Amino acid sequence: MSHIPRMGIVKAAAALLLAAAGGVDAATPMTEAEFQGFLDAANSELQQKQARLGTDYGLDDVSTWGFDQATEKLQFFDEQMRLVVEADVIDAGSYSPKSISWKWAWGNESVLPALRKKAERIRELEAITGVAIFGEPMAFKIDDENMAWELAAMAAKHLGALGCYRAPSKEDGPVIFLLIMKIRKLE
Numbered sequence: 001m002s003h004i005p006r007m008g009i010v011k012a013a014a015a016l017l018l019a020a021a022g023g024v025d026a027a028t029p030m031t032e033a034e035f036q037g038f039l040d041a042a043n044s045e046l047q048q049k050q051a052r053l054g055t056d057y058g059l060d061d062v063s064t065w066g067f068d069q070a071t072e073k074l075q076f077f078d079e080q081m082r083l084v085v086e087a088d089v090i091d092a093g094s095y096s097p098k099s100i101s102w103k104w105a106w107g108n109e110s111v112l113p114a115l116r117k118k119a120e121r122i123r124e125l126e127a128i129t130g131v132a133i134f135g136e137p138m139a140f141k142i143d144d145e146n147m148a149w150e151l152a153a154m155a156a157k158h159l160g161a162l163g164c165y166r167a168p169s170k171e172d173g174p175v176i177f178l179l180i181m182k183i184r185k186l187e
Contacts, residue, residue: 030128030129030130035129035130035131038129038154038157039150039153039154041157042150042153042154042156042157043149043150043153045153045156045157046149046152046153046156046157046163046164049156049161049162049163049164050163050164052162052163053162053163053180053183057076057085057183057185058084058085059076059085059165062076062077062078062084062085063077063078063079063081064076064077064081065077065165065167067089067167067176067178069091069111069112069115070112072088072089072090072114072115072118073086073087073088073089074086074087074088074089074165074167074178074180075087083186084185084186085183085184085185085186086183086184086186087165087178087180087181087182087183087184088180088181088182088183089165089178089179089180089181090105090115090118090119090159090161090178090179090181091105091108091111091115091116091118091119091176091177091178091179092104092105092119092122092151092152092155092156092164092177092178092179093105093108093119093122093148093151093152093155093176093177094108094174094175094176094177095142095145095148095174095175095177096139096173096174096175097145097172097174097175098172098173099139099141100141100142100143100144101139101140101141101142102139102140102142102147102148102151103138103139103140103174104119104122104123104134104136104137105119105122106119106120106122106123106137107136107137107138121158121159122134122155122158122159123135124158125154125155125158128158133151145175148175148177149164149166149177151177152164152177152179155177155179156179159179159181160181161179161180161181162180162181162182162183163179163180164177164178164179164180165177165178165180
């Protein structure tokens with residue numbers, strides 16, 4: 001399982017997010033300092049959650065994974081292709097290494113309607129933080145995959161996710177960030 005990269009100071013990333021969004025809306029209760037605190041807490045919490053998922057569910061040791069949009073299930077298999085862990089997920093969004101951009105799942109037509117609907121709660125972060133990118137339906141440029149992890153971390157914190165799975169695709173294809181809402185071992 002891919003873990004959230006270990007991040008030191010994310011102040012520059014927060015400033016970039018705020019700049020991309022045109023700053024903090026004066027009508028929102030979240031200041032730039034509060035947003036920085038939210039971002040720091042989200043990253044720290046996700047790092048802890050990722051470690052627990054690896055320890056408690058062995059996600060670091062699974063051989064294969066599969067995701068079925070129709071059932072909204074993320075499944076992990078051992079070397080003998082036995083299903084060992086299954087999770088209910090919400091698709092947060094996808095990062096394209098090719099275009100260095102992020103697209104929220106709620107605005108992505110390739111995501112099935114039921115999953116898009118569940119992901120719509122992420123848009124609430126626009127009103128909460130005053131940062132417009134949380135309500136941006138189109139793909140938008142970001143710095144790198146670390147920033148994709150930051151966006152996923154904030155979505156995970158807001159939705160109360162247990163963690164996040166970075167679902168890789170083809171070599172230059174998008175990387176999907178799936179928020180784990182429930183998880184269980186099947187052994």
